[in-house]
Amino acid sequence: MRPFTYERATSAQAAAQAAAAYPDARFIAGGTNLLDLMKLQIETPAHLIDVNHLGLDRIEKTGDGGLRIGAHVRNTDLAADRTVRKDYAVLSRALLSGASGQLRNKATTAGNLLQRTRCPYFYDTSKPCNKRKPGSGCAAIGGFNRNLAIMGVSDACIATHPSDMAVAMRLLDARVETVNPHGITRAIPIAELHRLPGDTPHIETVLQPGELITSVVLPRPLGGRHVYRKVRDRASHAFANVSVAAVIGDGFQRFAFGGLAHKPWRVEAAENLSGADAIADAVLAGARTTPQNAFKTTLTRRTLGAVLREARA
Amino acid sequence: MSDPNDVTRRTVLASSAAAAGIAAAPAIAKQPVAHRKAPPSMTPSMQVALTVNGKAERLTIDPRVTLLDALREHLRLTGSKKGCDHGQCGACTVIVNGRRINSCLTLAVMHEGDEVTTIEGLGSPEKLHPMQAAFVKHDGFQCGYCTPGQICSSVAMLGEIKDGIPSHVTEDLMHVGFSDAEVRERMSGNICRCAAYPNIVAAIREVHKA
Numbered sequence: 001m002r003p004f005t006y007e008r009a010t011s012a013q014a015a016a017q018a019a020a021a022y023p024d025a026r027f028i029a030g031g032t033n034l035l036d037l038m039k040l041q042i043e044t045p046a047h048l049i050d051v052n053h054l055g056l057d058r059i060e061k062t063g064d065g066g067l068r069i070g071a072h073v074r075n076t077d078l079a080a081d082r083t084v085r086k087d088y089a090v091l092s093r094a095l096l097s098g099a100s101g102q103l104r105n106k107a108t109t110a111g112n113l114l115q116r117t118r119c120p121y122f123y124d125t126s127k128p129c130n131k132r133k134p135g136s137g138c139a140a141i142g143g144f145n146r147n148l149a150i151m152g153v154s155d156a157c158i159a160t161h162p163s164d165m166a167v168a169m170r171l172l173d174a175r176v177e178t179v180n181p182h183g184i185t186r187a188i189p190i191a192e193l194h195r196l197p198g199d200t201p202h203i204e205t206v207l208q209p210g211e212l213i214t215s216v217v218l219p220r221p222l223g224g225r226h227v228y229r230k231v232r233d234r235a236s237h238a239f240a241n242v243s244v245a246a247v248i249g250d251g252f253q254r255f256a257f258g259g260l261a262h263k264p265w266r267v268e269a270a271e272n273l274s275g276a277d278a279i280a281d282a283v284l285a286g287a288r289t290t291p292q293n294a295f296k297t298t299l300t301r302r303t304l305g306a307v308l309r310e311a312r313a
Numbered sequence: 314m315s316d317p318n319d320v321t322r323r324t325v326l327a328s329s330a331a332a333a334g335i336a337a338a339p340a341i342a343k344q345p346v347a348h349r350k351a352p353p354s355m356t357p358s359m360q361v362a363l364t365v366n367g368k369a370e371r372l373t374i375d376p377r378v379t380l381l382d383a384l385r386e387h388l389r390l391t392g393s394k395k396g397c398d399h400g401q402c403g404a405c406t407v408i409v410n411g412r413r414i415n416s417c418l419t420l421a422v423m424h425e426g427d428e429v430t431t432i433e434g435l436g437s438p439e440k441l442h443p444m445q446a447a448f449v450k451h452d453g454f455q456c457g458y459c460t461p462g463q464i465c466s467s468v469a470m471l472g473e474i475k476d477g478i479p480s481h482v483t484e485d486l487m488h489v490g491f492s493d494a495e496v497r498e499r500m501s502g503n504i505c506r507c508a509a510y511p512n513i514v515a516a517i518r519e520v521h522k523a
Contacts, residue, residue: 003356005356008425028420032418
């Protein structure tokens with residue numbers, strides 16, 4: 001790792017202020033992705049701001065029947081929370097399908113949203129990568145891209161967002177609450193948090209420098225059947241090839257997809273259709289595949305079909 | 314003075330590694346030893362106080378030092394192993410404040426006031442922890458490199474089942490129980506290159522029943 005200085009923040013706004021004061025500062029919470037990348041010198045912060053002691057580790061009901069999840073609630077605790085298990089089961093299921101027990105014990109809600117792609121060329125510092133080094137090119141587009149994105153891709157980047165949790169958050173229309181160095185707070189709809197790669201794949205979210213996520217808020221429960229189905233190369237501890245999150249109730253259905261794009265993929269217009277093929281056609285409209293990852297269109301269609309059968313069983 | 318015959322596997326490995334290094338890289342070997350051992354650090358050392366296996370410890374360390382390296386290199390607790398050093402293999406698993414974590418993916422300076430349990434804190438050769446005894450009885454290892462991580466992980470994992478924390482294979486999220494399938498899923502963060510998995514599951518099953 002490159003040398004860095006370290007401080008333990010005592011309040012959310014103080015953390016945001018510290019980040020604004022130090023160029024190349026990073027917040028660290030669970031650290032499971034950041035330290036991994038720092039060891040490879042893909043992330044090279046000069047200053048780390050430890051945000052584990054801000055009291056943002058609680059899950060509370062909101063006034064309108066929703067749920068406010070502190071930014072630093074661990075993935076294990078969020079998946080095991082009784083309200084989440086009962087009323088937002090798709091979120092528990094998504095969390096439990098990700099990573100390993102050890103990683104979920106450390107990884108946080110906000111950190112999970114902000115984790116970076118596992119594209120092999122982002123990790124291989126001997127290869128070009130527009131996300132790691134803007135303007136250097138994309139080795140993935142003509143390389144080993146079997147598990148990379150087919151939706152919303154650009155000529156600069158075909159990386160996927162690796163999170164399962166974020167797919168469920170997108171399905172549930174979560175809001176991401178933040179504070180900036182001036183103490184100003186805002187709520188960002190999850191649909192708008194992550195960006196598509198375009199020609200700036202290194203800019204992954206709409207967060208501004210120094211802006212800190214303080215909580216993620218779920219609207220009131222939807223009811224219905226909750227399903228998260230993840231297809232991967234191993235039975236456990238692997239990233240998705242394709243995943244489908246679904247809530248299906250009386251007269252409504254929602255679907256969100258992982259493993260397809262630079263962000264959780266959801267096409268609301270497709271949710272008025274019926275049958276896996278019609279829904280998949282709408283979700284996958286405009287897909288841009290490579291010979292290696294074209295299988296993802298068929299896999300998405302079939303996984304969606306399996307989810308519909310499971311939800312109606 | 315120590316008995317010259319008291320050669321542990323670690324000292325053999327250390328001396329043979331040093332010999333290999335000299336043979337492979339004579340130019341490096343000629344450099345002053347102190348220079349090789351301590352590359353210059355541009356960051357000031359920091360203090361951290363934590364409890365390791367019930368003993369209060371105070372360390373003065375570079376903030377880059379992971380909890381794993383602090384345990385192995387600073388406290389000489391070499392039971393926790395460095396496998397991949399990226400949170401993929403689980404060989405470094407220790408228990409912090411009752412939770413199993415990858416000690417390679419966390420900084421020691423982030424653990425002020427924490428209680429850490431390593432394999433050395435679970436049991437000793439004279440008084441094995443029940444999980445250690447079960448691994449021996451069921452032959453839950455071959456080379457043994459992943460074993461300290463497997464054992465720390467499995468002890469904390471049984472606690473997670475007891476606490477009602479569900480897993481990916483739990484059918485009803487509200488009702489959590491023990492099964493072989495649960496063990497396999499919950500232990501997926503601990504890789505065994507020798508593939509002793511069936512015997513590891515048997516060892517864990519026995520401790521759960523006891």
